[in-house]
Amino acid sequence: MERRDFLKGVIQLSAAATAAGAVVAGFAEENKKNPLMLRPPGALPEEEFIKTCIRCGLCVEACKNRENKMVLNGKEIDTLFLAAPKDDAPIGTPFFIARTGPCFMCGDIPCMYACPTGALTPKECQNDKGKVAIDYAKMGVAVIDPSSCIAFWGLQCTACYRACPEMDKAITIEWKQNKRTGEHAYRIPIVHEDYCTGCGMCEEACVTEKAAIKIFPREVFLGKVSDRYVKGWSKKDQQRVKNASTKTTTKTPWSEKNPLNNLNEGVSWQ
Amino acid sequence: MNKIKKYRFLILRRITQVSILFLYFAANAYGWKILIGNLSFSKLFNKIPLTDPYAFLQMLFAGAVISSDLIAGVIIILLFYAIIGGRAYCSWVCPVNLITDFAAWIRRITHHERDNLISAMKIRRFRYAFMIVMLIFSAIIGAAAFEFISPIGIFTRGVAFTFGFGWVWLLTIFIFDAFVLKNGWCGHICPVGAMYSLVGSKSLIRVYHTKENCTNCGNCLTICPESQVLAPVINKKSDFITGIECTECGRCIEVCEDNALKFSLRNYIKGETNEKISTH
Numbered sequence: 001m002e003r004r005d006f007l008k009g010v011i012q013l014s015a016a017a018t019a020a021g022a023v024v025a026g027f028a029e030e031n032k033k034n035p036l037m038l039r040p041p042g043a044l045p046e047e048e049f050i051k052t053c054i055r056c057g058l059c060v061e062a063c064k065n066r067e068n069k070m071v072l073n074g075k076e077i078d079t080l081f082l083a084a085p086k087d088d089a090p091i092g093t094p095f096f097i098a099r100t101g102p103c104f105m106c107g108d109i110p111c112m113y114a115c116p117t118g119a120l121t122p123k124e125c126q127n128d129k130g131k132v133a134i135d136y137a138k139m140g141v142a143v144i145d146p147s148s149c150i151a152f153w154g155l156q157c158t159a160c161y162r163a164c165p166e167m168d169k170a171i172t173i174e175w176k177q178n179k180r181t182g183e184h185a186y187r188i189p190i191v192h193e194d195y196c197t198g199c200g201m202c203e204e205a206c207v208t209e210k211a212a213i214k215i216f217p218r219e220v221f222l223g224k225v226s227d228r229y230v231k232g233w234s235k236k237d238q239q240r241v242k243n244a245s246t247k248t249t250t251k252t253p254w255s256e257k258n259p260l261n262n263l264n265e266g267v268s269w270q
Numbered sequence: 271m272n273k274i275k276k277y278r279f280l281i282l283r284r285i286t287q288v289s290i291l292f293l294y295f296a297a298n299a300y301g302w303k304i305l306i307g308n309l310s311f312s313k314l315f316n317k318i319p320l321t322d323p324y325a326f327l328q329m330l331f332a333g334a335v336i337s338s339d340l341i342a343g344v345i346i347i348l349l350f351y352a353i354i355g356g357r358a359y360c361s362w363v364c365p366v367n368l369i370t371d372f373a374a375w376i377r378r379i380t381h382h383e384r385d386n387l388i389s390a391m392k393i394r395r396f397r398y399a400f401m402i403v404m405l406i407f408s409a410i411i412g413a414a415a416f417e418f419i420s421p422i423g424i425f426t427r428g429v430a431f432t433f434g435f436g437w438v439w440l441l442t443i444f445i446f447d448a449f450v451l452k453n454g455w456c457g458h459i460c461p462v463g464a465m466y467s468l469v470g471s472k473s474l475i476r477v478y479h480t481k482e483n484c485t486n487c488g489n490c491l492t493i494c495p496e497s498q499v500l501a502p503v504i505n506k507k508s509d510f511i512t513g514i515e516c517t518e519c520g521r522c523i524e525v526c527e528d529n530a531l532k533f534s535l536r537n538y539i540k541g542e543t544n545e546k547i548s549t550h
Contacts (some may be wrong), residue, residue, distance in 0.1 A: 012392075017399035020459075025407035032411065047424075050413045052332040054325055056424060057298070057431055065301035069521035082427055084434025091418055092310075092427055116311055116319060116339040117329075157344035 035220050038096050038198065039087045040080055041103065041137035042125035042174030046219065052119040055092030057082045062114035070104050072204075078103050078147035080111060098140075098215040099199025103200050104123050105134045105165050135166065140198025140215040141222060142171070142191045149212035151188050154178050160213045169195035171202060189213070193222060279520030286362050297389035298349040309364070309424035310417065315517070317342030324396060324465040328414035331405045348469055356470035360456060360463045361495075361519035365425045369440055370456045383492065387450045393458050394498065403460035414459055452493045459516070469512040477522060478534035481508040488532060490522035510536055529541060 032050050040049040040059050043049050063080035070077050078099045083089035095112075096103060110130075112120040142160070144153045164171045171189050178184040200215045227244035231237035254262055257262075274281060289303065297306035303316040310325045321343030330336060351359060354500045361367055377383050404416040417423055421443055424436035443455045456463055486505040491497045499513025500522060 004520060009392075009395075013396055014401045014403075016393070016396060017403040020400060021403035021407050025411050025415045026417055028407075028413060028415045031418055032413045033467045047412070048334075051329065051332045054311045054321070054329065054340070054414075055417060057427060058307050058311070058313065060431060061298045061301075061306050064298055082431040084428065085424065085436045085439065087432075090413075092423055109346035116313070116343070118335060118337045180514065209338040229273035256388065 007253075025104050032090050034089050035217060037093075037199070038098060038215055038217065039141050040094050040096070040111045040120055040132060041105075041109055041139055041197070042115075042120040043124060043139070044119055044121065044124060047218070049119050050090055050093065052117050053093050054117050054119075055082070056116065057092075057094070058096050058114040058116060059111035059120060059210050062110040064102075066094050066106050066110050067108075068104055077102050077104075096200070098203040099211055102200030102205070103139060103197075103205040104201075105197065106139070107134060109134050109137075126139075131231050135195075135197065137197040137199070138218055140200070141193045141196050142198070142200075142202050143221055144189060144191060144213045148208055148210070150188070151220060152184065154181065154184055154186060155209060156187055158187060158189065159205045159207050160202035163201040165199060165201055166195050166197065170197070193218070277524055279524055281313055283362050283519060284368075287365055287368060290363060291426065291429045292312060293364055294426055298430045308430055309422050310420075310426075311340070313314075317334040318346065320347055322462070323469060325414060325417060327405060327465070328408040328416060331412075332413050333409070345547065348536045349475055351466060351470045352473060354473060354475055355468045356473035356475060356518050357463065357514070357516060358470070358475075359466045360460075362460075362518040363454075364422055365429070366421050366440075366460075367444065367456065369421075369444050370447045370453065370495075373444050374453060376448045377452060378492075383452060388454075390451060390453075390458070393417065395463055396458050397464040400459060401464040404461055405549040422460070423457070456517075457495055462514075463517075467514040473537050475518060475533060476536050477511040477518070477520075478531075478532055479503050479507075479509060479511060480530050481505060483528045483530035485528050485530075489525040489527065491519045493525045494517070495521075510534070 009234050033046065035046070037046075039049060040063070044052055053118050060082045064078060065147060077100075077216045079096045080086065080094050081096065081101075083093050083095055085091055087095070089095045109122075109125065112122065115121070125134070125137050126132045129135045144160075149157075152155045153211040158173055161167065161171045169192065171191055173187075174188045174190050176186040176188055178186050181227070198215050198218070203211045206213050220267050227241040230241055257265075282320070290309075293302065293305035294308055294312075296302040297304070304314070306313050307320075310322045313322045314320060319339045319342050321340050324345050326336070326340060326344045329340075338358065350525045351357075355362075368369065375383075400460065407415045408518050419439070421439055424433075424439055428434070428436045447454045447456075451458060484505045490504060491500055494500050496513065496515040496517065503509050503511055518533075
């Protein structure tokens, strides 16, 4: 009888713990991702980041007490925050909101080096040759909404271009003829993702009521071209697809035969 | 003055709990480098890493690559509590203890100590099951699952950074403890406390009970948040309180009018029942 009671207790407690655990885990699973969150420089890919970040806030503390304090409109700007239960980010993890607190790209990257777990790591903040610098950070990428960017309306703005710490690399200005008036020029900002660090200075500087240039996580915004396509008339890009496979990966009943046979026999479209 | 002496452990505990919170706050607000971070990971004097062993375990189960800083931190914490502190984390460090002690105090002054909605006896070992289950779920969702709701994290991050709606969760724990189950969160659910119970089960500092002095008044059993650790010893034998769930809070020593309880060092070499060196 005693063993029976013991077993009963074990089963009841395990069931209760599993039920409670499932609720917590379900909550955690729902709240562990916000794909639009901007992370500090050197952050691991989001999936790995959420595993590795212990939510200690050393990065936020390093950011708050950094040397190059920036004052905008008479107010000291805090960049990094640790997500509290009201913030739209996985609880306890660091994030920044570019419009109100962009990353000032400190040369010594205090937040990244403060991280004890490697969730922020120099490995994610270096160029192809392994040189670590804040200019190689990939916090996000700036995206322009042409419908609300006043440069596309024919006004001379360039606020984002001038705010950009990677001036003339991450954002360039392209001159175009304004065909609407026939006698004026557009000065259109163009973002170059390979230089853009996603710091958000452009979004902060944007003059429109709601920013016309915004930072999105690179995962969210950037596409990926397969090696089936080559940049038009580019010798250099030809090299990229040098070893591309010529085999097609699409398999349908029609692709079993070669195209010529298909054409000769005629394709029956049911 | 006598009152201060009587409640010496309570006062000391409140001092350590509040100073730790204040140091975390000051690290962010004023850039002090004494104790930075929060209770999941801290750096003492900007050098010595301290890692919460349960957060560490969850990360391990979630499949994170563990850094050397984390390992060093977890070793320091494990050694400290395994050798010295026992489960002292819960009553000397953790800020949630402020809330649950407040709830217990409300119960005491309204004389509702034993009005529980849930049978405390039946769910006594729930926390250990919950501790294991949360590790398994951490592995399943690929993230430290308990950290999403940990009131310890929410409290310490709230003080050092921003609270947000975190206070709602802390209030929930207060209500649960005050009106649903006595000592409900810390004594029955919290997996971090369960972890520290296991880690500190053989620690040296323990409460020692002298049977000869005991008048069986029951003050200690009433005040103790984990009275099941006292029950087998009080007025039965002169021995150490060896129950692993003892939080070393010292409340029993304070309320004892008969000098039957004191902090003492376990002596493994001479055997546990020998008279020990008093530490008070």
